[in-house]
Amino acid sequence: MLLLGPSGAGKSTLLQALAGVLGGNDEGEQEGRLLIDGAPPDPGSGRAGMVLQDPDGQVILSRVGDEVAFGCENLGLPRDEIWGRVSWSLDAVGLRVPLDRATHRLSGGQKQRLALAAVLAMRPGLLLLDEPTANLDPAGAREVRNAVEQVLAQTTATLVIIEHRVDIWADLVDRVVVLGDDGGLLDHGDVASVLVRRGAELAAGGIWVPDHLPRFPSRSRTVGEALVSTDQLVVGRQGESDDFRLASPDLLVTSGRALAVTGSTGSGKTSLILTLAGLLPPAAGRVVASPALAGGVSSSEPHRWRSRELLTRIGTVFQEPEHQFLASTVRAELEVGPRALGLPRADADARVDSLLDRLRLRHLERANPFTLSGGEKRRLSVATVLAAAPRVLVLDEPTFGQDARTWAQLVELLAELLDDDRALVLSTHDQRLVKALADVQIRLGES
Amino acid sequence: MRAAYERTNPVARIAASLAIALCLVLTIDIVSAGVALALELALFLTLGMPARTFWLRTSPVWIAAPFTALTIALYGRTSGTVHAEFLLARVSDGSLELAAATGLRVLAIGLPAVVLMISVDATALADGLAQVVRLPARFVLGALAAFRLVGLLADDWRYLKLARRARGVADRGRLARLFGQVLALLVLAIRRGSKVATAMEARAFGGASARTWARESRWHGRDTVLVVVGFLVGAIALTASIVTGSWNAILS
Numbered sequence: 001m002l003l004l005g006p007s008g009a010g011k012s013t014l015l016q017a018l019a020g021v022l023g024g025n026d027e028g029e030q031e032g033r034l035l036i037d038g039a040p041p042d043p044g045s046g047r048a049g050m051v052l053q054d055p056d057g058q059v060i061l062s063r064v065g066d067e068v069a070f071g072c073e074n075l076g077l078p079r080d081e082i083w084g085r086v087s088w089s090l091d092a093v094g095l096r097v098p099l100d101r102a103t104h105r106l107s108g109g110q111k112q113r114l115a116l117a118a119v120l121a122m123r124p125g126l127l128l129l130d131e132p133t134a135n136l137d138p139a140g141a142r143e144v145r146n147a148v149e150q151v152l153a154q155t156t157a158t159l160v161i162i163e164h165r166v167d168i169w170a171d172l173v174d175r176v177v178v179l180g181d182d183g184g185l186l187d188h189g190d191v192a193s194v195l196v197r198r199g200a201e202l203a204a205g206g207i208w209v210p211d212h213l214p215r216f217p218s219r220s221r222t223v224g225e226a227l228v229s230t231d232q233l234v235v236g237r238q239g240e241s242d243d244f245r246l247a248s249p250d251l252l253v254t255s256g257r258a259l260a261v262t263g264s265t266g267s268g269k270t271s272l273i274l275t276l277a278g279l280l281p282p283a284a285g286r287v288v289a290s291p292a293l294a295g296g297v298s299s300s301e302p303h304r305w306r307s308r309e310l311l312t313r314i315g316t317v318f319q320e321p322e323h324q325f326l327a328s329t330v331r332a333e334l335e336v337g338p339r340a341l342g343l344p345r346a347d348a349d350a351r352v353d354s355l356l357d358r359l360r361l362r363h364l365e366r367a368n369p370f371t372l373s374g375g376e377k378r379r380l381s382v383a384t385v386l387a388a389a390p391r392v393l394v395l396d397e398p399t400f401g402q403d404a405r406t407w408a409q410l411v412e413l414l415a416e417l418l419d420d421d422r423a424l425v426l427s428t429h430d431q432r433l434v435k436a437l438a439d440v441q442i443r444l445g446e447s
Numbered sequence: 448m449r450a451a452y453e454r455t456n457p458v459a460r461i462a463a464s465l466a467i468a469l470c471l472v473l474t475i476d477i478v479s480a481g482v483a484l485a486l487e488l489a490l491f492l493t494l495g496m497p498a499r500t501f502w503l504r505t506s507p508v509w510i511a512a513p514f515t516a517l518t519i520a521l522y523g524r525t526s527g528t529v530h531a532e533f534l535l536a537r538v539s540d541g542s543l544e545l546a547a548a549t550g551l552r553v554l555a556i557g558l559p560a561v562v563l564m565i566s567v568d569a570t571a572l573a574d575g576l577a578q579v580v581r582l583p584a585r586f587v588l589g590a591l592a593a594f595r596l597v598g599l600l601a602d603d604w605r606y607l608k609l610a611r612r613a614r615g616v617a618d619r620g621r622l623a624r625l626f627g628q629v630l631a632l633l634v635l636a637i638r639r640g641s642k643v644a645t646a647m648e649a650r651a652f653g654g655a656s657a658r659t660w661a662r663e664s665r666w667h668g669r670d671t672v673l674v675v676v677g678f679l680v681g682a683i684a685l686t687a688s689i690v691t692g693s694w695n696a697i698l699s
């Protein structure tokens with residue numbers, strides 16, 4: 001069964017209630033009754049198993065075999081049976097790695113399949129998947145989808161999925177249930193007929209409906225001026241366990257144009273764009289800012305700039321918005337940049353107000369950034385960077401896990417910025433984003 | 448010998464290291480530390496650990512010991528002939544003896560601890576603590592899960608630092624910024640922690656059924672032997688110290 005509905009309709013809440021991890025009366029109100037096998041849901045029974053959106057947030061132990069065994073141990077199963085179930089469920093999700101493989105070495109798709117296997121080993125009657133592919137690249141999403149298909153063929157469990165992307169699951173599910181804005185039941189039926197009846201409405205609510213995909217924004221393409229170029233650049237990171245180096249082709253960042261860096265997870269996209277952004281020093285070679293961008297700063301290499309010099313020239317939107325939040329309200333968050341620049345109060349206010357309206361954050365002005373929804377956090381993180389009005393914007397996976405509505409708004413905003421003669425550098429595995437915006441695409445190979 | 452040692456229970460390893468340490472902190476003299484160190488080195492040889500591995504793993508101890516000794520030699524309690532004096536530093540017979548005793552003691556306590564503990568796997572230790580020592584599962588597994596999150600926090604810390612540079616606030620107020628960054632890390636850690644706690648609960652952790660353990664952790668004869676050897680090393684060292692009359696109790 002596929003559960004659809006706009007953000008905030010309570011899909012995840014329903015799933016958590018089914019899993020029995022919703023918390024007690026002190027964390028919210030509850031009306032009516034929910035019964036599984038005639039009893040209130042109890043996570044201790046292992047009857048309902050849940051897989052969440054964030055691949056990193058649900059790994060508990062450090063080895064693959066132990067991770068799968070964890071649930072069975074909690075159910076109090078005998079040792080021999082546990083290991084039998086471990087190999088059966090890893091097999092069912094097609095994760096054929098040694099049992100002592102370190103969990104942090106798995107890819108996102110493998111981690112999600114591991115989470116599925118861990119749940120499966122408990123032999124639940126109800127499998128709950130909460131946007132299991134939202135944080136994965138297309139290859140990872142396919143892995144998970146195929147694993148779920150195999151699992152369905154081998155068990156009699158009921159499957160409930162929440163997902164923004166209908167196309168991934170359309171041929172797997174028997175029934176679609178649509179929730180409305182108020183959390184009430186709006187419609188249900190088989191996939192095809194529900195999509196015909198409700199397609200446009202669902203798309204407006206942020207669901208990726210095959211025949212109602214967001215349109216690409218129009219752009220007035222202007223040839224701009226060169227802002228940043230690279231010369232035999234090598235990026236890399238020296239870690240204790242994950243040393244890596246990547247030789248980049250020579251790149252040119254031009255105003256009014258978008259440069260997209262694509263490639264599989266772990267190919268070095270993030271390192272490359274953070275080096276272009278002047279946040280990481282190059283391992284070799286140079287990143288050079290043109291006089292048009294550097295204007296007034298003594299060095300032409302962005303990583304040598306002071307933090308405040310960087311602010312008005314190259315802005316970076318991180319993949320995880322929470323990493324870049326500094327203040328306790330949305331408004332204060334937007335004031336950080338103008339304040340660091342020492343703008344007069346009135347100017348700063350004007351900038352912040354215009355951004356609040358433009359990115360529809362006005363109603364959240366007093367809210368704490370950490371309490372916003374995924375889409376709101378993304379808009380805020382872009383707005384904080386725009387507050388300093390940099391010529392170059394560097395965005396790391398800006399559309400990662402976003403619903404169709406946020407996606408469309410974001411792409412439209414980015415197109416406006418391009419028409420405003422700014423330059424964009426994007427790292428992404430979202431091919432629609434590349435099609436919608438990119439003027440130049442750099443594909444990075446396997447690392 | 449070596450194979451048997453490698454199959455010892457992590458709990459036995461902790462106990463053996465503790466036994467040596469407990470004995471050696473009773474007194475501070477050259478004889479006890481020297482005897483313990485000599486016995487330990489002889490035992491390490493029988494383990495057949497490759498020389499390279501041994502030096503690599505224990506290098507921090509070999510570096511720490513002389514520095515500790517040097518500090519004591521310069522600033523330790525003065526007695527006997529004074530050999531050199533400079534500002535607050537005063538090298539005397541007494542401080543030199545104390546320095547040698549302390550330096551050797553750092554080696555005698557540090558080396559076995561490092562050799563025994565460094566190859567211990569966190570999961571195996573948790574299994575041992577839960578099944579052998581019978582600590583509560585909630586405590587042991589919570590600690591184990593938290594241990595895994597430390598790696599993720601290191602990544603968070605890196606991004607928090609970069610993000611502060613990108614936001615234009617990295618030029619001034621180092622201390623205030625560091626404080627803010629620690630606070631942000633704490634927030635992220637708590638959020639990650641509660642996510643993992645939910646994930647654990649969703650997988651029946653803390654449920655009504657008695658928990659079983661997929662990996663068996665048992666106490667074998669070799670584990671007892673290891674702990675007894677630890678105690679013997681300590682006891683022989685203390686006896687030697689008393690017999691030669693060099694006992695120098697710390698608590699006196």
